[in-house]
Amino acid sequence: xxxxxxxxxxxxxxxxxxxxxxxxxxxxxxxxxxxxxxxxxxxxxxxxxxxxxxxxxxxxxxxxxxxxxxxxxxxxxxxxxxxxxxxxxxxxxxxxxxxxxxxxxxxxxxxxxxxxxxxxxxxxxxxxxxxxxxxxxxxxxxxxxx
Amino acid sequence: xxxxxxxxxxxxxxxxxxxxxxxxxxxxxxxxxxxxxxxxxxxxxxxxxxxxxxxxxxxxxxxxxxxxxxxxxxxxxxxxxxxxxxxxxxxxxxxxxxxxxxxxxxxxxxxxxxxxxxxxxxxxxxxxxxxxxxxxxxxxxxxxxx
DNA sequence: TTTTCTGCAAATGCTTTGCATGGGA
DNA sequence: TCCCATGCAAAGCATTTGCAGAAAA
Numbered sequence: 001x002x003x004x005x006x007x008x009x010x011x012x013x014x015x016x017x018x019x020x021x022x023x024x025x026x027x028x029x030x031x032x033x034x035x036x037x038x039x040x041x042x043x044x045x046x047x048x049x050x051x052x053x054x055x056x057x058x059x060x061x062x063x064x065x066x067x068x069x070x071x072x073x074x075x076x077x078x079x080x081x082x083x084x085x086x087x088x089x090x091x092x093x094x095x096x097x098x099x100x101x102x103x104x105x106x107x108x109x110x111x112x113x114x115x116x117x118x119x120x121x122x123x124x125x126x127x128x129x130x131x132x133x134x135x136x137x138x139x140x141x142x143x144x145x146x
Numbered sequence: 147x148x149x150x151x152x153x154x155x156x157x158x159x160x161x162x163x164x165x166x167x168x169x170x171x172x173x174x175x176x177x178x179x180x181x182x183x184x185x186x187x188x189x190x191x192x193x194x195x196x197x198x199x200x201x202x203x204x205x206x207x208x209x210x211x212x213x214x215x216x217x218x219x220x221x222x223x224x225x226x227x228x229x230x231x232x233x234x235x236x237x238x239x240x241x242x243x244x245x246x247x248x249x250x251x252x253x254x255x256x257x258x259x260x261x262x263x264x265x266x267x268x269x270x271x272x273x274x275x276x277x278x279x280x281x282x283x284x285x286x287x288x289x290x291x292x
Numbered sequence: 293t294t295t296t297c298t299g300c301a302a303a304t305g306c307t308t309t310g311c312a313t314g315g316g317a
Numbered sequence: 318t319c320c321c322a323t324g325c326a327a328a329g330c331a332t333t334t335g336c337a338g339a340a341a342a
Contacts, residue, residue, distance in 0.1 A: 021317070021320090023321095023322060025322080042306085055323090055324070056323090057324045059308080060324075064322095076226075078227075080222075080225060080230060081224075081305095081306095082306045084307095097270055097272055099272070100275070106270065108266045108269055110265065112262060112265075113262075115258075116259075119256065120241070120243060120281055121283070123255060125285070125286035126281070126283040126285055126286065127289060128243075128282070129283045129284070130282040131279070131280060131282060132278070132280045134279075135266055135276075135277045136274070137267070137274035137275045139270075139271070140270075140272065167297065167341045167342070168342095169297060169340080169341070171297080201299070203299045203300070204299095205298080205299070205300080205332090206297080206298055208332060208333070209297085230332095
């Protein structure tokens with residue numbers, strides 16, 4: 001079974017467990033989040049669903065994202081300019097690499113972060129619960145263009 | 147000469163070099179940014195200045211922060227909930243440790259980040275220009291309280 | 293004197309919320 | 318049937334902007 005189908009089923013199961021109704025709108029939102037290779041924005045999600053479901057409302061997208069976030073099944077990548085992006089595939093904190101030209105977001109492999117977390121915790125006495133690491137740059141396709 | 151006086155002079159100099167006028171409002175904002183041990187918010191800055199300068203406007207704080215940012219002399223720590231914070235002491239990217247209870251922000255020592263940047267660049271072909279690393283947790287004073 | 297800066301208020305843009313209707317279970 | 322979920326429109330909130338008067342240089 002492919003990864004995104006597993007994620008889809010997992011999220012739906014989580015919703016059922018918590019006695020939330022499975023509506024067509026919710027189903028459509030979960031489907032997109034579970035695929036979410038490109039870290040979609042709210043507008044992305046809204047736009048895609050609106051094609052086959054013209055009455056879909058933005059408020060419904062927002063409310064469902066809040067809900068799914070509260071179940072721990074989507075990671076919100078918030079940006080101060082309001083261009084938030086969502087990752088329903090890997091809902092746990094992990095580093096991101098963001099192209100400032102085409103806005104593509106990819107997940108690099110990196111595992112030295114845990115050591116860093118422990119180092120910081122020991123040094124400062126903080127109990128560290130969460131983190132966020134973004135690298136900003138220009139992806140290889142955007143470097144080719146002039 | 148203390149560090150924050152150096153920063154203050156440096157920012158004022160940068161303003162002069164770029165032919166910006168030195169107004170009392172601007173001076174007050176720079177003074178707070180240059181001290182900025184606690185990574186102040188716009189509201190912090192505005193509130194402090196308003197005490198001796200009652201006509202000070204929020205728009206002026208925002209406009210001056212945009213200006214000083216454009217000169218590269220303040221680091222903006224943007225958060226999606228609009229609780230942005232500013233660091234005029236170390237205007238270059240560096241890791242932050244944020245207490246989710248008291249909202250304190252401290253700068254831990256960490257130097258393994260450059261290796262990580264190179265690793266990611268090599269792995270992905272990105273040209274990395276910038277980064278942002280935040281750890282979220284509970285500081286030692288907040289851990290003591292129940 | 294000239295040009296930039298400030299203060300005020302209105303505008304923006306994303307997100308949230310109130311309320312009445314609609315639709316899962 | 319009984320609530321929860323949805324759609325719509327209005328409200329929120331940090332930030333930006335237009336404009337006329339004030340003040341650096």
